[in-house]
Amino acid sequence: MEFVLVSLLNGITYGMLLFMLSSGLTLIFSMMGVLNFAHASFYMLGAYFAYQVSVILGFWPALLVAPLLVGLCGVLIERYGLRNAHKYGHVAELLFTFGLSFLIEEIVRLVWGKAAVDYRIPEALNGTLFTLFSSNFPIYKGFMMLVSVGMLLALYALLTRTRTGLIVQAALSRPDMVEALGHNVPRIFMLVFGGGVALAALAGVIGGNAFITEPGMAAAVGTIVFVVVVVGGLGSLAGAFVASLLIGIVQTFAVGLNVSITDIAALFGVELQASGAMARLTLTQLAPILPYLFMVAILVFRPRGLMGARES
Amino acid sequence: MSFRISNMQLLAALALLFTGSALAQVKIAYIDPLSGPFANVGDAGLKQFKEIVEQVNQTGGAAGQKLEMVPFDNKGSPQESLINFKSVTDQGIRYITQGNGSGVAHALVDAVSKWNARNPDKTVLFLNYAAVDPTLTNEKCSFWHFRFDANSxxxxxxxxxxxxxxxxxxxxxxxxxxxxxxxxxxxxxxxxxxxxxxxxxxxxxxxxxxxxxxxxxxxxxxxxxxxxxxxxxxxxxxxxxxxxxxxxxxxxxxxxxxxxxxxxxxxxxxxxxxxxxxxxxxEWHMNVQPNKTEAFALAFNKKYPDLDFYYLRVNTMVTMLAKAMNDAKSTDPTRVARQLEDMHYQADTGDVWMRKSDHQLIQxxxxxxxxxxxxxxxxxxxxxxxxxxxxxxxxxxxxxxxxxxxxxxxx
CATH class of the missing domain: 3.40.50.2300 (Response regulator)
Structure with missing residues (x-):
């Protein structure tokens, strides 16, 4: 019981962080049709900016300032980079963001060095929030959940309850019509791109000190966010939410369960030879590849994803 | 005429610039992660090597020459390490050291053995300060590999x-x-x-x-x-x-x-x-008794406030290497290796012995x-x-x- 509850909490925390990361990606993709390969790099930038700001001003200002700064970077990159690439079609855009991800990683290495920086959880958030049976739940994980739920609600309210949200939604499916009505669609695109990468940066701010802030952190999450978006359905925010939680929880439980491939094969009535390397593999070892397995399965059986609105 | 003299001076200055001193250098390639998830580990190791090498150089060096660490970033990967090893041999470096990751150590042992078999006049010696997979001094042991850390x-x-x-x-x-x-x-x-x-x-x-x-x-x-x-x-x-x-x-x-x-x-x-x-x-920590390394460690910690001196075995390794070179009166890896094997040495924590049968340091x-x-x-x-x-x-x-x-x- 303790194990199930603790793993569930761990899984949800991880899932929420994944959602924060991938929501921006989904937003940008559904709006602009741009698959932003550099998305995880903005997550890394968020962590590094937060580290730098927290050295000068402390953690709380960093929580606000870092995503704003990264958002501003995003706006400038869209305005002076991506918009030009846009003229030459999707392939040019894709290559542009692909190159951007390498550029950002190298810049981070040059500015902050190759090793991890000492970005720590603030003292006020160090400690135990509550104790479940005999396991402690740290305050910081609670804080991570709070921030991501807050972000989810704010995003939902923005998209469905405000005028800006309505225009954004309209530009999503009928950009020509929106433009004809006198709205500045390129500017909306620019703001969405800035907002999307700011969300990734926010995830970086709270993920960077929970885990570790180093130049490899973008590559570490770079692929998993695409899994979330593909599984959730391209362009679906709700889908990304469900997929994030699903992947977070499945992966956490897979690590925790004591099941080997032999056991799983036995379920299907297949007898594996005990001496084989394959038979000795445990679910725990397979946990890191499960999301990718999931993605391949989704692409084969339901290409539009769990909640995707369209095929591509 | 004056033009010619200034040219000579320039040459002399250049020569000084490249050698750093009148003494020749024995280069030791340090092949470890300096970027990636274990960059901090590789970085700390390199600083410790530099510290003890500096001390050895100040107290007479090895066989009349100075030691010098040359860092190579292997990003923690065996493949990258093999590329590093290629540059090592291209640059004519005869000593390599590595510690982080037995996978890397296996790749390097293989590469060194092959290189040495093909280039008997340009042999390379591998000094392992931390890769602890037992097979490196058992089934996969090599004459060209010496391990200074107790194996797993x-x-x-x-x-x-x-x-x-x-x-x-x-x-x-x-x-x-x-x-x-x-x-x-x-x-x-x-x-x-x-x-x-x-x-x-x-x-x-x-x-x-x-x-x-x-x-x-x-x-x-x-x-x-x-x-x-x-x-x-x-x-x-x-x-x-x-x-x-x-x-x-x-x-x-x-x-x-x-x-x-x-x-x-x-x-x-x-x-x-x-x-x-x-x-x-x-093999050591800051509170072992008696602690002969205390002063050295404190000086290191003062120089690098973010780090704590950790690898006594690095000191043991570098000083043993210097002793082997002095005893051999040569910096040729083959002759140094013959001096190193079976060496008994007074390290800071007591007598240590480089066992001849497998090149495993007993400490x-x-x-x-x-x-x-x-x-x-x-x-x-x-x-x-x-x-x-x-x-x-x-x-x-x-x-x-x-x-x-x-x-x-x-x-």
Missing amino acids: DMKMEAITNFMENDKKVKKVFILGQDYAHGHAVAKAAKAMLAAKRPDVKIVGEDLHPIGRVKDFSPYVAKIKAADADTIITGNWGNDLSLLVKAAKDAGLKAKFYTYYAGGLGTPTAMGAAGEGQVLQLT PLYISIFAKQDGKAVKHDIEHTGYGFKTLASISARDTQLPTSCVMERL
């Missing part, structure tokens, strides 16, 4: 001997990184515990991808569910500090038996929660526990935490010896 089996032998008398150990969980080293630790732990403490139950055994897990809380939840009272882990670098951090956050009350808890952020991650819970097996080891600084048994703290390591058991060099299956091809 020797360490596990010492840990399990200690556990033999600790009746509180009842349920053991083994967690390790999924590569040669983690496998070796798990295998040795199981075999030795079965022989020495058949009553102890192994309640779980897991391998995780090396350097890729950022959140260990699912593993900690599993350890808790298995109700383990003791964890054995060979993890190092961030794989250890993040594990300990997750254990602390979840309030896991179990003893950690580790190889590498004494450095690189792990003490900081443990803080007060590690007191009396985390043990390490090392005293210590089991120590994380405890509050008290000015006596715990004279120095570590990473400014207010906690340091306290010796629980000293193992004499002789008692650390294990038989070897090495059949060495000699020159």
Whole structure:
């Protein structure tokens, strides 16, 4: 019981962080049709900016300032980079963001060095929030959940309850019509791109000190966010939410369960030879590849994803 | 005429610039991660090498020459290390050292052996300061490889001997990184515990991808569910500090038996929660008695406030190498290797011996526990935490010896 509850909490925390990361990606993709390969790099930038700001001003200002700064970077990159690439079609855009991800990683290495920086959880958030049976739940994980739920609600309210949200939604499916009505669609695109990468940066701010802030952190999450978006359905925010939680929880439980491939094969009535390397593999070892397995399965059986609105 | 003289001066200045001094240099290539998840480990190691090399150079150098460390970033990967090794041989460097990752060490041993077979006049010597997979001095041993750290089996032998008398150990969980080293630790732990403490139950055994897990809380939840009272882990670098951090956050009350808890952020991650819970097996720590390295270590810590001196074996290795060069009156790797094998040497913690049969250094080891600084048994703290390591058991060099299956091809 303790194990199930603790793993569930761990899984949800991880899932929420994944959602924060991938929501921006989904937003940008559904709006602009741009698959932003550099998305995880903005997550890394968020962590590094937060580290730098927290050295000068402390953690709380960093929580606000870092995503704003990264958002501003995003706006400038869209305005002076991506918009030009846009003229030459999707392939040019894709290559542009692909190159951007390498550029950002190298810049981070040059500015902050190759090793991890000492970005720590603030003292006020160090400690135990509550104790479940005999396991402690740290305050910081609670804080991570709070921030991501807050972000989810704010995003939902923005998209469905405000005028800006309505225009954004309209530009999503009928950009020509929106433009004809006198709205500045390129500017909306620019703001969405800035907002999307700011969300990734926010995830970086709270993920960077929970885990570790180093130049490899973008590559570490770079692929998993695409899994979330593909599984959730391209362009679906709700889908990304469900997929994030699903992947977070499945992966956490897979690590925790004591099941080997032999056991799983036995379920299907297949007898594996005990001496084989394959038979000795445990679910725990397979946990890191499960999301990718999931993605391949989704692409084969339901290409539009769990909640995707369209095929591509 | 004056033009010609100034040209000569220029040449002389250039020559000085390139050699740095009138003495020739013996270059030692340092092939370890300087970027990626283990960059901090490689960086700390390099600084320690530079410190002792500087001391050796100030006290006469080796065979009349100065030593110099040349860093190569292998990003923690065997493939990159082989590319590094190519540059090493291209630059005519004859000594290499590496420590982080037995996978890398295996690749380098292979490459060095092949290179030396093809280039007998340009042989390269591999000095291993931390890769502890036992096979490197057993089945896969090589004349060109010398190991200055106790191998994983020797360490596990010492840990399990200690556990033999600790009746509180009842349920053991083994967690390790999924590569040669983690496998070796798990295998040795199981075999030795079965022989020495058949009553102890192994309640779980897991391998995780090396350097890729950022959140260990699912593993900690599993350890808790298995109700383990003791964890054995060979993890190092961030794989250890993040594990300990997750254990602390979840309030896991179990003893950690580790190889590498004494450095690189792990003490900081443990803080007060590690007191009396985390043990390490090392060849040295800041509170060993008598501590002949104290002054050196304090000077190092002062120079690098973010680091704590950690690798006594690096000092032992560099000074032994210098002695071997002095004894051989040469810096030729083949002749130096012949001096190194079977060398008895007075290191800071006592007599050490480079066993000739497998090139494994036999040195005293210590089991120590994380405890509050008290000015006596715990004279120095570590990473400014207010906690340091306290010796629980000293193992004499002789008692650390294990038989070897090495059949060495000699020159």
